[in-house]
Amino acid sequence: PPSPRVVTPEQAAAICQATPAFVTRVGLFVNPTFEQVQDVLSRVQLDVLQFHGDEPAAFCRRFGRSYMKAIRMADGLDVAALAEQYADACGLLLDSHVPGVPGGTGTTFNWQRVPQSLPVPLVLAGGLDADNVAAAISTVRPWAVDVSGGVEQVDADGRRHPGIKSSAAMAAFMRGVDSV
Numbered sequence: 001p002p003s004p005r006v007v008t009p010e011q012a013a014a015i016c017q018a019t020p021a022f023v024t025r026v027g028l029f030v031n032p033t034f035e036q037v038q039d040v041l042s043r044v045q046l047d048v049l050q051f052h053g054d055e056p057a058a059f060c061r062r063f064g065r066s067y068m069k070a071i072r073m074a075d076g077l078d079v080a081a082l083a084e085q086y087a088d089a090c091g092l093l094l095d096s097h098v099p100g101v102p103g104g105t106g107t108t109f110n111w112q113r114v115p116q117s118l119p120v121p122l123v124l125a126g127g128l129d130a131d132n133v134a135a136a137i138s139t140v141r142p143w144a145v146d147v148s149g150g151v152e153q154v155d156a157d158g159r160r161h162p163g164i165k166s167s168a169a170m171a172a173f174m175r176g177v178d179s180v
Contacts, residue, residue, distance in 0.1 A: 003030075004162035005148065012044045026050050026068070037063060048090060057085045066090040068123065072097035073109040083118040092118065093146055096126035106149045108132065111139040130172035137180040147173060 027046040031053030052070040074097040108127035121143035129150030151169040153161040
């Protein structure tokens with residue numbers, strides 16, 4: 001299913017044009033064709049490509065750009081072996097595994113499964129929020145953390161607004177990060 005956070009190439013271009021200097025512009029793709037990525041790259045100034053589907057390393061390398069590969073932490077997955085396959089990636093993003101959902105699940109995974117040493121910088125994702133990010137960082141010691149749903153706006157009745165960020169939730173999340 002399409003992500004509730006999807007943006008068009010035109011929207012992405014406008015966002016990228018509005019970013020200040022020294023901000024890394026990342027385009028996230030889920031199982032795209034070569035032509036789809038090329039089309040976006042022709043219209044959007046991206047610094048890093050993030051592949052969040054089943055893309056093989058050879059595909060990720062085809063664009064001559066820095067790339068990050070997301071890995072969904074399914075049971076029995078050999079993270080070290082995958083890290084070797086994607087050793088030229090600028091980062092390996094470890095995310096929760098929910099069958100049929102490429103990301104943005106809002107669920108965590110067992111952080112003890114993350115190997116202590118990988119040949120690629122590690123980005124930890126998957127259900128992170130202000131309440132658990134400090135424990136996640138303390139346990140995994142990632143190079144970076146990735147958050148989306150954990151900082152989105154939530155109404156008093158608990159209804160989430162995918163893609164709409166809450167400044168209060170972002171501030172609380174950063175307090176959690178800074179506490180480690």
